[in-house]
Amino acid sequence: MAVRVAYFDFTCCEGCQIEMTNFGDAAFLELLNHVEVVEFREAMSEKTTEPIDIAFIEGSFSRESDRKRLEEIRERASIVIAYGACAATGGINALKNHQGDYKKAVYGKDSEMPHLDSMCARGVDAAIKVDYKIHGCPMDKNEFVRVVSHLLHGKEPVIPDYPVCVECKQNETVCRYQLGDHCLGQVARAGCGAPCPADGIPCEACRGFVSNPNEEALEKVLIENGGLSAERAKYKSRMFAANHRSDAVKE
Amino acid sequence: MSVKFIKETDFNDFVGKMMEARTVVGPVAKKTKFVFGELESVDQLRLDYDVTILPPKKLFFPPRQDLLKFHGQKGTSCICPQPKVLFGVHYYDIKAIDQTDFLFNENNADQNYLANREATTIIGTTIQNVSPRAFFGSVGKNVNPKGHDGFLTRINGGWVFETLTSKGRDLLDFGKFIDADDAQKAEAAKVNTEEKTKSPEKIKAEGDVVAQKVRKSFSEDELWEEFAKDCFSCGSCNIVCPTCYCFDVQDNWNVDQHSGARTRSWDGCLKADFAECSLGQGACENFRETKGSRFRHRIMRKAVYSNEKLGGPACVGCGRCSLSCTADIADPVNVINRIVEG
């Protein structure tokens, strides 16, 4: 019997759902032999209230009013997966946690509209129990397929917990630091296959940090080796890892 | 076997003919660095390289290698060596290959490595440019490179090609080789002796003294934690090391959810969970939990633990770990010299 899956989105750009539809090839169609998609806003209009086997939640938890909907999803779903950086860690949304006047800066005269009444951005595990996380901005569709594959077999998915450097070295990518650039690969969680450094872009740690990031050494290396100013080095990893950093706002 | 000479002007023709007949892997440029890659044209070959990002182990022991394929619970072996010529290997990497040959062969012969190795003809070459962090001249001096099939030395006006096996001799067919004369042989010998003095970094003691003193430093936990303070546990030093061969094994299904592969991929003892095992009921034990203990294990592994069976240190002085470590703490020369100098 096909496994019933549903997709839900919260505070995000829905880019991870788009990434999903980017499969468009045999791999995704083959996967559809094994799963039945019952709710997926970017690709279909149906909605259900039935129990689901796997709920994929995209987007961060950034409004108290979202808590109820998250709890309902949790109740309906056997397995909850936070996918994409926002849902997994708060992602780029968590930048606001360090920004006092963001509403005025972003929305100007509309800043008092009630739906903008938000709090600190966090991963959805701040509201409900999350079974697994698929990291990344956007999440990696190959990793997605692997996680789903493992779950279909009742196997706990293997989520990498080592730095992106591992993958760069295995790919024999020239290190950004050896090209006079900087990079966050030493603390960033791998699993993406390190495409950015291979394409000439430093890793921004969009998958968040590994479990034990050496933040102190990173700051030092960014300054001494990466040529960043002390100020920039200090906050460099905030873009995607604000909630993983030791200075994360704890509310 | 034999010592031949080929003129500089005939050399590219030799490589071209060899490429027509064989798959040839050699040093090629990648951005500002070098890698071993399959040659598509003769002018890609960069025998003037200093060091490659990854050592040639990747040809025998790829970063990801399927050990078995499966359909349901039926397994199939997938050892399928592709013959090739590995052309232009520096002597430190030849020493490293000789070590991994031994290690994959001892106790239980691992054909997933050995079959690839046997299908490969290895031709060494002179180090024309030296990596800034190399120290090959001061490590394992009593260990001679062996196991390769031929060696090319650049001398005035051409190359001296010493064939060492029949696999090496077979390549003579592709070029206009003549017997090398005594002067050419002497010049080649001089070049190859001199290259060993050209590495910029130096370990300040002999291998057995290093082994003794490093072993003795094992219990100095504070020292090791200090060495490893800036360590990211990223395993770069392991992955680029020509004598590191640890691996992880994972199974994955193909998208049909029925077939799949059991795959090994390069692992590294610097990674945080390398020696972790679950004991059940939520408990787990990490036998090398601290950064310092993992850093120490690598240095012990290179300078002490395997010396007896390898006949020298398990480090060949290529300097890749030093180059790849963004925190610049991996350099065995700094670590070992600090220990031997007390």
Add this chain to the structure above:
Amino acid sequence: MACGTCNCNSPEIENLFMPKEALITETKWMTKDTKHFVLKWADGSKVSHQPGQIVEASLFGFGEIPLGFATSPTQENSFELVIRQVGRVSTALCKLEAGDTMLIRAPLGKGFPLDELRGEKVMIIAGGLGIVPTRSLINYITDRRDEFKSFTLFYGARNPSELLFKEDLVKWRSSKDVHYFETVDGCCEEDNWKGNTGVITTLFKQAEVTPDTKVIICGPPIMYRFVMMELYKCNVPHENVYVDLERRMKCGVGKCGHCQINDKYVCIDGPVFKYSELDSKEEAL
């Protein structure tokens, strides 16, 4: 079978990682998370392992885990394994039932040194799951009882419900072949436990251990140090002590590096080591 990668027709090259099929003939849950399996080789071959040797047990798609043989080679036509559900592979394996196939690479590693134990006083100290691999030796000794002098067995579990091989325990308690002592770390009233309570070292008060005894220890990492302190008090020299170690053994053939302790690989140089081989080796215990 030819190469599975392409159509090259290269001759089959022996692959260290190819498992053999074993047929499961019986299973039984021993505790809520620990399952007992009786197996026989699908090709009909007899068992050929030594007590203390290990297997890599697997299911394709899930992976492999190292386990110790729970039976002695004196049991020729079948072998037994005990699996506790702790991770991906063990959870998948525990779902298997009689009639299913398990994939096994075995025998691997070095077991108990029977030649050094024959004709000697033998003592086995097993804590928790440590009873599983040592049972391969316990059964060997009880099956060939006259080859050994006195035989003492200490077994400790966390609580009475965690005791494994309950049928064996009944036999051992009344057997003349083994001086059997048991303990649990703790128990509650419903357990109705009449035996000793306390960590395994409390059993040393009940038994006499002479310096010429060959002692085998297998248990959780924390246990070794405390047992060694007791053995020191009994004047048992390190040369007479053997430990059966657990590490993260991934390949089982001495290559992958995960179980390396100093210059030793637990999977091929062990899992059984003479204590005197290890006491100079850091990180071993």
